[in-house]
Amino acid sequence: MERMQQIVGRARAAFNSGRSRPLEFRIQQLKALERMVQEKEKEILAALKADLNKSGPNAYGHEILGVLGELALAMEKLPSWAAPQPVKKNLLTMRDEAYISYEPLGVVLVIGAWNYPFVLVMQPLIGAIAAGNAVVVKPSEVSENTARLVAELLPQYLDKDLYAVVTGGAPETTELLTQRFDHILYTGNTAVGKIVMAAAAKHLTPVTLELGGKSPCYIDKDCDLAVACRRITWGKYMNCGQTCIAPDYILCDPSIQSKVVENIKVTLKEFYGEDVKSSPDYERIVNKRHFKRVLGLLEGQKIAHGGETDEASCFIAPTILTDVSPESKVMEEEIFGPVLPIVTVKSVEEAIEFINRREKPLALYVFSNNKQLIRRVISETSSGGMTANDVIMHSVVPDLPFGGVGHSGMGAYHGRCSFETFSHRRACLIKDLRMESTNKMRYPPGSQKKI
Amino acid sequence: NPYAGLVSHLRASWLSGKTRPMEYRVAQLEALGRFLDEKKQEILEATELDMGKPSFEAFFSEILLCKNELNITLNNLCHWMKDEHVDKNLVMQLDSAFIRKDPYGVVLIIAPWNYPIHLFLVPLIGAIAAGNCAIIKPSEISKNTERLIAETLSCYLDNDCFAVVTGGVPETTRLLENKFDYIFFTGSPPVGRIVMTAAAKHLTPVTLELGGKNPCYVSDTCDVTNVARRVAWGRFFNAGQTCIAPDYLLCTVEMQDKLMPALREAITEFFGPNPRESPDFGRIVSDKQFRRIRALLGSGRVAIGGQMDEAERYIAPTVLADVLPSDPAMQEEIFGPILPIVVIANMDEAIDFINARPQPLAVYAFSCDSKVVNQVLERTSSGGFCGNDTLMHVTLTSLPFGGIGNSGLGKYHGKFTFDTFSHHRGCLHRNMGLETLNTPRYPPYTQQKLRLLTTTFEVKRRGTCTLL
Numbered sequence: 001m002e003r004m005q006q007i008v009g010r011a012r013a014a015f016n017s018g019r020s021r022p023l024e025f026r027i028q029q030l031k032a033l034e035r036m037v038q039e040k041e042k043e044i045l046a047a048l049k050a051d052l053n054k055s056g057p058n059a060y061g062h063e064i065l066g067v068l069g070e071l072a073l074a075m076e077k078l079p080s081w082a083a084p085q086p087v088k089k090n091l092l093t094m095r096d097e098a099y100i101s102y103e104p105l106g107v108v109l110v111i112g113a114w115n116y117p118f119v120l121v122m123q124p125l126i127g128a129i130a131a132g133n134a135v136v137v138k139p140s141e142v143s144e145n146t147a148r149l150v151a152e153l154l155p156q157y158l159d160k161d162l163y164a165v166v167t168g169g170a171p172e173t174t175e176l177l178t179q180r181f182d183h184i185l186y187t188g189n190t191a192v193g194k195i196v197m198a199a200a201a202k203h204l205t206p207v208t209l210e211l212g213g214k215s216p217c218y219i220d221k222d223c224d225l226a227v228a229c230r231r232i233t234w235g236k237y238m239n240c241g242q243t244c245i246a247p248d249y250i251l252c253d254p255s256i257q258s259k260v261v262e263n264i265k266v267t268l269k270e271f272y273g274e275d276v277k278s279s280p281d282y283e284r285i286v287n288k289r290h291f292k293r294v295l296g297l298l299e300g301q302k303i304a305h306g307g308e309t310d311e312a313s314c315f316i317a318p319t320i321l322t323d324v325s326p327e328s329k330v331m332e333e334e335i336f337g338p339v340l341p342i343v344t345v346k347s348v349e350e351a352i353e354f355i356n357r358r359e360k361p362l363a364l365y366v367f368s369n370n371k372q373l374i375r376r377v378i379s380e381t382s383s384g385g386m387t388a389n390d391v392i393m394h395s396v397v398p399d400l401p402f403g404g405v406g407h408s409g410m411g412a413y414h415g416r417c418s419f420e421t422f423s424h425r426r427a428c429l430i431k432d433l434r435m436e437s438t439n440k441m442r443y444p445p446g447s448q449k450k451i
Numbered sequence: 452n453p454y455a456g457l458v459s460h461l462r463a464s465w466l467s468g469k470t471r472p473m474e475y476r477v478a479q480l481e482a483l484g485r486f487l488d489e490k491k492q493e494i495l496e497a498t499e500l501d502m503g504k505p506s507f508e509a510f511f512s513e514i515l516l517c518k519n520e521l522n523i524t525l526n527n528l529c530h531w532m533k534d535e536h537v538d539k540n541l542v543m544q545l546d547s548a549f550i551r552k553d554p555y556g557v558v559l560i561i562a563p564w565n566y567p568i569h570l571f572l573v574p575l576i577g578a579i580a581a582g583n584c585a586i587i588k589p590s591e592i593s594k595n596t597e598r599l600i601a602e603t604l605s606c607y608l609d610n611d612c613f614a615v616v617t618g619g620v621p622e623t624t625r626l627l628e629n630k631f632d633y634i635f636f637t638g639s640p641p642v643g644r645i646v647m648t649a650a651a652k653h654l655t656p657v658t659l660e661l662g663g664k665n666p667c668y669v670s671d672t673c674d675v676t677n678v679a680r681r682v683a684w685g686r687f688f689n690a691g692q693t694c695i696a697p698d699y700l701l702c703t704v705e706m707q708d709k710l711m712p713a714l715r716e717a718i719t720e721f722f723g724p725n726p727r728e729s730p731d732f733g734r735i736v737s738d739k740q741f742r743r744i745r746a747l748l749g750s751g752r753v754a755i756g757g758q759m760d761e762a763e764r765y766i767a768p769t770v771l772a773d774v775l776p777s778d779p780a781m782q783e784e785i786f787g788p789i790l791p792i793v794v795i796a797n798m799d800e801a802i803d804f805i806n807a808r809p810q811p812l813a814v815y816a817f818s819c820d821s822k823v824v825n826q827v828l829e830r831t832s833s834g835g836f837c838g839n840d841t842l843m844h845v846t847l848t849s850l851p852f853g854g855i856g857n858s859g860l861g862k863y864h865g866k867f868t869f870d871t872f873s874h875h876r877g878c879l880h881r882n883m884g885l886e887t888l889n890t891p892r893y894p895p896y897t898q899q900k901l902r903l904l905t906t907t908f909e910v911k912r913r914g915t916c917t918l919l
Contacts, residue, residue: 057897
């Protein structure tokens, strides 16, 4: 308890010293982070391999590339993001200065997740630093190699007091959450999201919760099935299905179900070869607990492809389930594994109704050549974000806010949105102390004339 | 759960989609405008009964400012509702990337008693504009206004989508057990915590407009007469019951001496020799609040005012001199017509004093020297800031209105209200063709593919930052 208090206290004192506020300082810290990523690339990739069995080019593409991009963007745009924003004035304020000032919030807490353990800690950290805050980072203990590496590396490159790393599991996080922060960004599951928000409520701390859910993927009869299935296969099975915005399940007409299965099978062979288990590009389930959980979802299901497992290596083959019942276990919770259920629906109306009966997902996907249909699905559903005719990709457009809605979360970040999430937009009106005559009409005694 | 039926009724209306078309939203907003026009007299009367609100003030805050917000919203709704297109990188040139403004669903607006129409209506404008259904919970303390809202709002708005719930703490607690898609709360920090904790159970996002002690620093170089007028106006408006009122003054002992006669003159100019007889000075809303504020008078010494009448809940415009940080008036938000002056040695001491306390909703600084005003601005933190005046920053709808830390989270007014009640959904509509462009991202992963990916996705720095 004392240790947490000390760490947060030091960060707060460092923030109060004011040294994180000048733009030069922030850019210097971001530059140091960039150096860290470049100089320690090998170590980072090794940690990701140890934690999730990610291959080099894979890990680089999914984690390091994104981080470098975010760093470059922040360093380039910071002066324009942080500049005071003049606003439109009215008659009474014509001669005054009116603007929005972007100010740091104070001490920010970033709680990472284990599935993309490096980028999910780094991307929020970049935004928080850019906005001038002190940051306490709590990487996920489940991806322990990356957590250890982050704890070792950050103090070597960044201001030690302003930016601290706390490692540990649920007990340590619970303790950390009793401290007062000025913003908390949490990536993880819905249940813990509620706990984080309740803890934040005690201090009136604003939160950004990046949670999850079952992201639906509707495939229209009118679409290029081969292309659609290739894109879906990529997004579903990357990181062994352990992606918060992976297409969780498919909705499609029964008449195309078997074609969908065939196309995915062909793509799987193209991606991972005949023997998936020996492909260097196919990851593993992160631990035994999650392995058992995903395995349990296969119970009683019609396995159209895959289903092979190996507990010793936490291997689950890319699996497709057909004619899945909406009431089955695999349709109750977010799968977070390489299991793709197909639920058949007779029309887009049925699909929309199906989606709307459930909690709002983090992502939503629709494949169709029909622009009207796509527009309809978008406007009649709600989700954190969405991509039409592809999966995942809305999360890599830097200017799109990335976040959930309802049970999939609240708030958003990425790019400029990160900067704004971690800033206070302070309304500023500077008037002249002279020119009192214009004020006379607002002072008592009131009269109809004045009104 | 006594409100489950009502909430599910509204949710059914929400799911029917009727609040989504722009025409529907415009019609409801125009109905709100008619409410303000047709019920103007009733609003002035109700707020006068509730807290002796002078009709000039009531017209200004409850009618005029609300109509402004309505008109700004109606004038811009079409534009605000449009999808916002964003920049794309190389590979996405043929795609469409945009931010959609989706309504949340069924929202809850909890309003306080001090500006009882304004503080439910302005959030409601944004909630309707964004396409939501809403439950409005006005304060039971301003009971005449509460009755007016409960009885008449339903004559103007679609009752399937908008409802008023009345009651006190027990009713609000039961109401908060239900799942809402957004909760907008204006009130005190302790209740803000309760609301956020209740919201956490359903992962409901919130905006909390709370309060605090808004400091007002007056430097030695200033036009004393004008400062006194502007500060007195902000402090005594609505008998001090304003979340952004200047709560206490910080100045040197010399400035305190200069200010006192100027404040006295301003008060007399505004309210006459006996403010109790002025139609332009309000009353305290309840006996409980009256007794609370009365207890704060044992701070420093009463330099101006101090007279009270419990039957009328009248407290005279009062200025307390030489108040100590340990005095009762400095322990809580005053929310009454009392202005304590705390003497400090200089601007640095004033800034330290402000920073040693929770972040307030507003910080005020008065000086003829713009450098002084800027120093106070830059070295403090608050929801909003106004230099050389009080209250006025919240009348400019292009400025966000909200707190930070203990004074709140989230913001509204103008477009910010619309944005508050919308989910900003990131959307990418891709081309089904050009599949070859996607090849670098697919397994088997190779260094060559990675190089291609890097080239297409990389954000390159255009040049070194000139600040370094």
